[in-house]
Amino acid sequence: MRLSEFCKGIQLGEEACRIIFGFRLEEEEYARWKEHFRTDRHSFFRHVTGEAGYRQKLLYLFARFAVDAYEEYRMRGIDDRVYFDTFSDIRIWSEVCFRDYGEYGIEEYNWLQEHVSLRLFRLGRMQFQPMAFDGESLKVGNYLVEKHQLVLNVHIPEGEPLTPQEVIRSISMARHFFRGIPSVYVCHSWLLYPGLSQVLKADSNIMKFQQLFHIYESDEQSREAERRIFNRLEANPEHYGEETNLQRAAKALLSAGGRLGSGCGVYIPDMI
Structure with a gap:
């Protein structure tokens, strides 16, 4: 699953896509954030939300986490339609973020952890x-x-x-x-x-x-x-x-x- 395919599949808007594809994060740093999320989510959210522009960073990270979750979906034999429908919440909450804060990103981060954890x-x-x-x-x-x-x-x-x-x-x-x-x-x-x-x-x-x-x-x-x-x-x-x-x-x-x-x-x- 490519990130571009994922964004198209959840029908993410143009501006939110621009934020994701324009976000600059080295792969080693992404791997550290992903491991931080996996091992201590409370600490992960505290550190991310302490940064400027955290809503955009969370949009990028959750999109990447969702792409990474695709392999587990395939291993479990879960249909792609369920995958895209489930992660359409990233689109929904990015739009809610724009409505409430005037910027595309993710504020409802505690909720979205359930999706990427396949719960x-x-x-x-x-x-x-x-x-x-x-x-x-x-x-x-x-x-x-x-x-x-x-x-x-x-x-x-x-x-x-x-x-x-x-x-x-x-x-x-x-x-x-x-x-x-x-x-x-x-x-x-x-x-x-x-x-x-x-x-x-x-x-x-x-x-x-x-x-x-x-x-x-x-x-x-x-x-x-x-x-x-x-x-x-x-x-x-x-x-x-x-x-x-x-x-x-x-x-x-x-x-x-x-x-x-x-x-x-x-x-x-x-x-x-």
């Missing part, structure tokens, strides 16, 4: 991450989710609409991809906050997604919903924009003293 995969519209269930034992229908049992953590990257058809397609792909892991899907997200029913119609894609899950916990203090809906946080909700119906409804709720938090839920196909 997270995008299958269709959603991402899946094997993990030990960290809640207390939970009865869902006739199924008991045990504390510390292996489950699939679900993440929803920015992008295309979260239609019911795409959700079911992703779940079907995950059941095939993660053979041997129980089809127990756990999600911690603002999309599962029960109070969203105050700002969204019942037939919206988000509410249909939420209705799949048995919601077992809510976090009223989380402001993830505000960050995702408005792309920033404001102390005074009156300062939020009103460019979409969701923004207008959410702003009205928050301005009236309401809250938008997050929720934790479990989805077990054919058992709920």
